[in-house]
Amino acid sequence: MNIHEYQAKQVLKAYGAPIAEGVPVFDAAGAEAAAKKLPGPLYVVKSQIHAGGRGKGKFKELSPDAKGGVRLAKSVEEVVANVKEMLGNTLVTKQTGPAGKQVNRLYIEGGADIARELYLSILVDRSVGRIAFVVSTEGGMDIETVAHDTPEKIITVAIDPETGVTAADVAKLNTALKLDGDAAKDGSTLFPLLYKAFTDKDMSLLEVNPLIVMKDGRLRVLDAKMSFDGNALFRHDDIKALRDETEEDAKEIEASKWDLAYVALDGNIGCMVNGAGLAMATMDIIKLYGAEPANFCDVGGGAGKEKVAAAFKIITADPKVEGILVNIFGGIMKCDVIAEGVIAAVKEVGLKVPLVVRLEGTNAELGKKIINESGLNVVSADDLDDAAKKIVAAVKG
């Protein structure tokens, strides 16, 4: 689960991170009062969407010369004018895709006097089985470009879970970021507290881009992106309360209610499978035959008929889906349960696209019989290869 920048900053502020004062704004009427709470004279109006690259982003509804999704303002009046221009419009950034994201919340923050923009993130580094800091002096811009063009400018410091962030780790990070004096002192408190926030709250990613050194030599967290491990959310009611469902794919929200592993993708073949490995293999073979999957949907091992029906309905509700491939290897999951779930869903919502079903394993014969006797227009397949060929042929017409 992701949260907005202003929420991430509230989380970090509670741990003592150096963050400017700011106020979220949800409607133009609140803009003036919000700006007046801040000392001024410099303000920044920041679009709150679950995507980065906002500064360089463009609003669809505004002229191409209009300013982007992060704007400086030099007075309360300028703040209000920017809020009116930005709120409700669609911001397109490198990370949103061409459709963009509607800006429903803004964050007004005190402006900072920036000397240097640095990059800092904390992530779970699976290659070493540890939480690691990834830092670079080249902050503020697209870190993927830095990683591609000048990988030597990105430095990783993995943290031993037994000790947490040690003085030696702090020294490495300060050196990597070329921090000295007050900035290095700030680093020695900031790095451990960020690590503590990360582990306390079960984050999967914390990205501060940029972390800045100000003209007075102090550090400040200027931007913050935070993702949490969904499997740990049950023990963080405070974090769960920060969820903004308007930022998420409606189908993924419905799927999460049913505890389905569902990820919306860009292709046109809907897939219903059991097991993540089979899901990956199914997506691969669809691609091999020249089409693209519209989703990754794993109904798991112990699903009942209702859950299978819910999964099928989520897949058919996607307007991008031009064909569906049900690929089941029955183990704990029984093929007859899948067949009954699919039929229940089709009876309720109909079936407007071709459906190829491949059932193998526990109760496969019974499952096939249920489908054959249902009168549904289903193409049955013998194996994975056959199934993929048939569904790709069906959507290509």
Ligand code: ADP
């Ligand atoms: P994004 O990464 O989505 O573009 P950022 O929050 O990183 O958004 O802002 C983009 C740029 O805007 C920063 O790199 C920085 O140069 C500038 N900026 C952001 N917040 C402030 C602030 N409070 N004061 C001054 N400049 C800011």
Ligand code: MG
């Ligand atoms: Mg940023």
